[in-house]
Amino acid sequence: MAFSVVTKKTTIPVAGSAALKDIQDWKLEIHLKNIFEVSALRLQAAICSSFMQRACLCCLQQLQDRQAKSDDEEAKAEHLEASVAYVADALYDLRQAGRHRLAPWHFSSKPLTLTPLSPPSLPDVLQLVLCLLAPLLQGLWAAPLPEFSGAYGYLSGDQGFQQFLTSNLEFSLKIKAGAEKLREVFCQDYRLCNEQELSLVRRQLKISQAPLDQCQSTNFNLDSCFTQIRNGLQMYHTDFSVVQQHLPANSVAIGRLVLDISDFASNFQQQMETMGIAVVSYPGLTGQDLSFPTTFHEQAGGYLLLSNLQHFLETVFRALRFLQKQ
Structure with a gap:
C-alpha cells in the first residue's frame, strides 16, 4: 500500500493542496x-x-x-x-x-x-x-565623531556659543522634520517617493547639493564650515521660494519651510558676526537657475530639493553636535 500524503492529526487537509501547518x-x-x-x-x-x-x-x-x-x-x-x-x-x-x-x-x-x-x-x-x-x-x-576632527575646547566656556549650539540643534531637527513631512505629501499626492528613480530628472534640471566639505572633512574648520552652512541655507531659501510659486497646492507648507530656513540662516549670520567671522557670499550660491518645463518637473524638482535639504541638515546637525561635545 502506497501513501501519497502524510498529515498530522492537528492539521486540516485541503483538497488539491498541501496540508495547512499547525x-x-x-x-x-x-x-x-x-x-x-x-x-x-x-x-x-x-x-x-x-x-x-x-x-x-x-x-x-x-x-x-x-x-x-x-x-x-x-x-x-x-x-x-x-x-x-x-x-x-x-x-x-x-x-x-x-x-x-x-x-x-x-x-x-x-x-x-x-x-x-x-x-x-x-x-x-x-x-x-x-x-x-x-x-x-x-x-x-x-574624537566623538569620526567625520570630524579639531580642537575647539576653548568654546566650551562660552555660554552664548553653547546656547547657540543647543537652540540650533533643535532648530535643524525641526526644519528636517518639516522637509520630511513635505516629502511624504509629495509621495502621497504626486507618487514621488524615491529620489534614486529621479536621477535623470536631477540631471535635466541641474539640481545640485550645497557644499559642506569644510564641515565633514578631517581638516574641520569652524569659519569655513559656518560660511558654507550660511551660504547653503541662502541657496535653499531662494530655491524653495521659486518652487513655492510653481506649486500653489503646497504653497502654505513650502512657505513655512522658507521662513524657517531664513531664520536658520540669520542665526548663523548673527553668530558669525559675534565671533568675528567674515561673512563671504560666493557667486552662484544665492540660488540655482531652476527651470521647470512641465508640471511633472515642478513636482519632481521640489521633491529632489527636499531630499537635498534633508541631507544638508543631517550634516549641519553632526557639525553642531561635534562642537557641542568639545
Whole structure:
C-alpha cells in the first residue's frame, strides 16, 4: 500500500493542496530560519576575518623584507608572522568547513582536508591581538565623531556659543522634520517617493547639493564650515521660494519651510558676526537657475530639493553636535 500524503492529526487537509501547518510547524520553521541566519553570519564573519588576517600577513612580510632588524627583533617578527599565518589559515579552514557543512549540495563533494597547524604560544597571540586592537581603540577614543576632527575646547566656556549650539540643534531637527513631512505629501499626492528613480530628472534640471566639505572633512574648520552652512541655507531659501510659486497646492507648507530656513540662516549670520567671522557670499550660491518645463518637473524638482535639504541638515546637525561635545 502506497501513501501519497502524510498529515498530522492537528492539521486540516485541503483538497488539491498541501496540508495547512499547525502552530508547532510555524514555530519550527521560524526556529530553523533563525539558526540558518546565525550560521550565515558566522560564515560571513569568518570570511571577513580571514581576509583581514591575510592582509596583515602581507604587511608583516613586506615590513620584514624591507627593514633591517637585530636577531632578537627578527625572532619576534618571525613569531608574530607565524601567529598571523596560523590565525589566517585557521579562519580559512573554518570558512571551508562552514561552507562544506551548510551547503554540501552546492559545493564540491570531495572530502574536506584541513592542514594541521602548530599553534603559536600564548604571548605571541596576545601580542598579535593587542597590535590589531590598539589602532582601532585609539581611533574610537580620539574624537566623538569620526567625520570630524579639531580642537575647539576653548568654546566650551562660552555660554552664548553653547546656547547657540543647543537652540540650533533643535532648530535643524525641526526644519528636517518639516522637509520630511513635505516629502511624504509629495509621495502621497504626486507618487514621488524615491529620489534614486529621479536621477535623470536631477540631471535635466541641474539640481545640485550645497557644499559642506569644510564641515565633514578631517581638516574641520569652524569659519569655513559656518560660511558654507550660511551660504547653503541662502541657496535653499531662494530655491524653495521659486518652487513655492510653481506649486500653489503646497504653497502654505513650502512657505513655512522658507521662513524657517531664513531664520536658520540669520542665526548663523548673527553668530558669525559675534565671533568675528567674515561673512563671504560666493557667486552662484544665492540660488540655482531652476527651470521647470512641465508640471511633472515642478513636482519632481521640489521633491529632489527636499531630499537635498534633508541631507544638508543631517550634516549641519553632526557639525553642531561635534562642537557641542568639545
